[in-house]
Amino acid sequence: MIVVAGAVLAGILPLVTESNYFIGIGVSACIFTVAAVALNLVYGFTGLLSFAQLGFWGIGGYATSLTVMTFGGNFWMGLVWAAVINAAVALAVGYPTLRTNRHAFVIVTLAFALLVTLIARDWVDLTRGPLGIPGLPAPSLFGFAFRTTASFYYIAWAFAVLAIGFLYALCSSRIGRTLIAIKQNEPLVRAQGISPMPYKLAAFAIGAAVTGMAGGIYAFHLKIIDPLFLDFYYMQAFLIMVIIGGAGSFWGVVAAGIVMSALPEVLRFSNELRMIIYGVILLVAMLAMPDGVAGWMRERKLMRMRAALR
Amino acid sequence: MDARAEADADAGGTAVSAVLEVRDLHKAYAGVRAVDGVSFDVQAGSITGLIGPNGSGKSTTIDGISGFQPLDSGTVRLGGADITGMASHRIARAGLMRTFQTVRVYERLSLRENLMIAAQQFDAAGWIDELLRTKRYRGAIAAGEARARELTRMIGLMKYWEAPTGILSYGQKKLVALAAALMPKPRIVVLDEPVAGVNPTRIREVEEVLQTLNAAGETFLIVEHNVEFITTLCHHVIVLDQGRKLSEGSAEAIHADARVLEAYLGVAPELEEAEA
Numbered sequence: 001m002i003v004v005a006g007a008v009l010a011g012i013l014p015l016v017t018e019s020n021y022f023i024g025i026g027v028s029a030c031i032f033t034v035a036a037v038a039l040n041l042v043y044g045f046t047g048l049l050s051f052a053q054l055g056f057w058g059i060g061g062y063a064t065s066l067t068v069m070t071f072g073g074n075f076w077m078g079l080v081w082a083a084v085i086n087a088a089v090a091l092a093v094g095y096p097t098l099r100t101n102r103h104a105f106v107i108v109t110l111a112f113a114l115l116v117t118l119i120a121r122d123w124v125d126l127t128r129g130p131l132g133i134p135g136l137p138a139p140s141l142f143g144f145a146f147r148t149t150a151s152f153y154y155i156a157w158a159f160a161v162l163a164i165g166f167l168y169a170l171c172s173s174r175i176g177r178t179l180i181a182i183k184q185n186e187p188l189v190r191a192q193g194i195s196p197m198p199y200k201l202a203a204f205a206i207g208a209a210v211t212g213m214a215g216g217i218y219a220f221h222l223k224i225i226d227p228l229f230l231d232f233y234y235m236q237a238f239l240i241m242v243i244i245g246g247a248g249s250f251w252g253v254v255a256a257g258i259v260m261s262a263l264p265e266v267l268r269f270s271n272e273l274r275m276i277i278y279g280v281i282l283l284v285a286m287l288a289m290p291d292g293v294a295g296w297m298r299e300r301k302l303m304r305m306r307a308a309l310r
Numbered sequence: 311m312d313a314r315a316e317a318d319a320d321a322g323g324t325a326v327s328a329v330l331e332v333r334d335l336h337k338a339y340a341g342v343r344a345v346d347g348v349s350f351d352v353q354a355g356s357i358t359g360l361i362g363p364n365g366s367g368k369s370t371t372i373d374g375i376s377g378f379q380p381l382d383s384g385t386v387r388l389g390g391a392d393i394t395g396m397a398s399h400r401i402a403r404a405g406l407m408r409t410f411q412t413v414r415v416y417e418r419l420s421l422r423e424n425l426m427i428a429a430q431q432f433d434a435a436g437w438i439d440e441l442l443r444t445k446r447y448r449g450a451i452a453a454g455e456a457r458a459r460e461l462t463r464m465i466g467l468m469k470y471w472e473a474p475t476g477i478l479s480y481g482q483k484k485l486v487a488l489a490a491a492l493m494p495k496p497r498i499v500v501l502d503e504p505v506a507g508v509n510p511t512r513i514r515e516v517e518e519v520l521q522t523l524n525a526a527g528e529t530f531l532i533v534e535h536n537v538e539f540i541t542t543l544c545h546h547v548i549v550l551d552q553g554r555k556l557s558e559g560s561a562e563a564i565h566a567d568a569r570v571l572e573a574y575l576g577v578a579p580e581l582e583e584a585e586a
Binding site for chain 1: 376378397399400403410418419423427428430431432435443490491
């Protein structure tokens with residue numbers, strides 16, 4: 001109920017305000033939240049700390065941009081390519097990497113993200129290198145061009161509703177529960193006849209595809225793509241959303257995604273101190289709730305349960 | 311004792327009703343022979359005990375049987391089919407479920423969810439059924455829940471049905487692990503020290519649960535240090551020492567041998583601590 005009401009309320013944002021500034025924050029919030037939820041699938045549920053998300057974000061952005069600017073396709077085809085290429089890359093990277101231990105996995109995914117950055121910067125023939133690809137055109141559908149920020153917002157909103165709905169169906173099913181089980185006790189999962197590998201690989205590939213589409217939409221929101229699109233800032237933002245929301249808590253991360261997208265902007269009342277206040281808020285949140293907001297709420301529930309049962 | 315000759319002798323007589331046939335297992339770690347030619351059978355419908363002092367190769371034997379340790383040589387047959395060297399999850403699917411010495415449950419999932427996961431690989435619902443919540447999926451869930459309730463009632467933890475298993479005591483978690491292993495109605499359940507670290511007053515409960523299940527036709531292979539527990543419960547007992555089978559026989563015969571056994575265990579069995 002709350003979720004449906006929230007989604008509908010978010011949908012009418014452009015009717016409430018005409019400020020492109022606020023709507024722009026709304027676009028970012030939709031896209032960043034989806035990327036955070038995708039990371040939550042990989043890290044929060046399956047327990048795989050993946051920095052590769054940044055690479056998938058970049059690949060998605062470039063794949064969509066290049067489809068339109070170089071290969072003569074449209075925006076929607078570009079998004080499909082972003083998803084398909086990312087899923088394929090994730091399977092290729094994940095298959096050998098997921099056989100190593102979790103620490104090695106973190107390092108490999110970090111190297112992968114850096115490699116994508118290098119390609120974006122140095123494969124000048126394809127990506128135009130540091131010059132980037134400016135002037136990404138407004139997407140259009142059945143003759144309607146999403147030229148204004150307000151109309152573009154509906155693309156981001158519809159994508160967020162669909163992607164979050166899909167990921168929720170996945171995470172709340174037995175598949176999601178199996179991913180949590182793999183994170184908690186992999187030998188036990190195997191002793192129960194379940195092979196962890198297909199689950200991990202699927203989570204990694206689905207997370208990559210969704211992140212890639214988010215990246216594609218974000219690039220067209222910015223209307224330019226260059227190697228800065230792969231700035232570590234994005235990875236850090238997704239990770240903070242997952243950690244503050246509570247890794248492994250679906251709606252905790254959705255809520256954190258929306259709040260943390262808006263928070264740096266809300267703090268603009270004091271421009272000089274903005275990032276310092278942001279940092280302090282993060283620090284206090286982490287100290288008070290090491291498992292995120294959802295983890296804190298779960299702890300309280302557990303305490304009540306223990307008291308009631310003993 | 312010549313394990314190979316004995317294996318051949320066994321194969322002639324009792325192979326028909328043996329649900330698990332273990333032949334001539336070998337496993338060495340850096341030159342140390344942890345398991346050195348162990349052979350035995352587990353008869354369908356029996357409770358078979360596997361005992362021996364620390365380092366006698368019990369854990370390596372069952373880890374090898376269940377696919378959690380690669381074996382150097384030997385064969386394992388489950389219901390007549392060769393499962394030697396198969397991946398652990400495939401062995402589980404073939405019908406051999408196990409528990410672990412250091413209790414393993416999904417601490418953050420509820421008791422209900424712990425049991426449901428244990429059965430999910432064994433029903434007909436695939437991932438498309440799961441995503442679309444088809445009739446087949448709902449049927450599998452209903453059947454699984456009925457089984458889970460039955461087992462939870464049997465282990466007496468119904469009031470913790472929706473509680474995360476992390477809040478349970480060590481002994482209660484062992485019972486949850488036992489119930490989880492029984493969820494898919496496997497051919498055989500291998501229990502790795504089911505009462506180690508369990509409050510002595512509760513050991514009687516575990517015995518009763520196992521006897522009830524066995525009366526219903528469930529087959530168990532139990533690794534345990536607690537000799538009293540083994541001799542009251544088991545029909546057949548296998549004694550390992552230094553990676554070899556020292557003796558084998560009915561619980562009565564082994565019990566009559568308890569003086570010898572105690573001598574070779576070095577300490578009174580009840581005081582023996584769990585293997586690290």
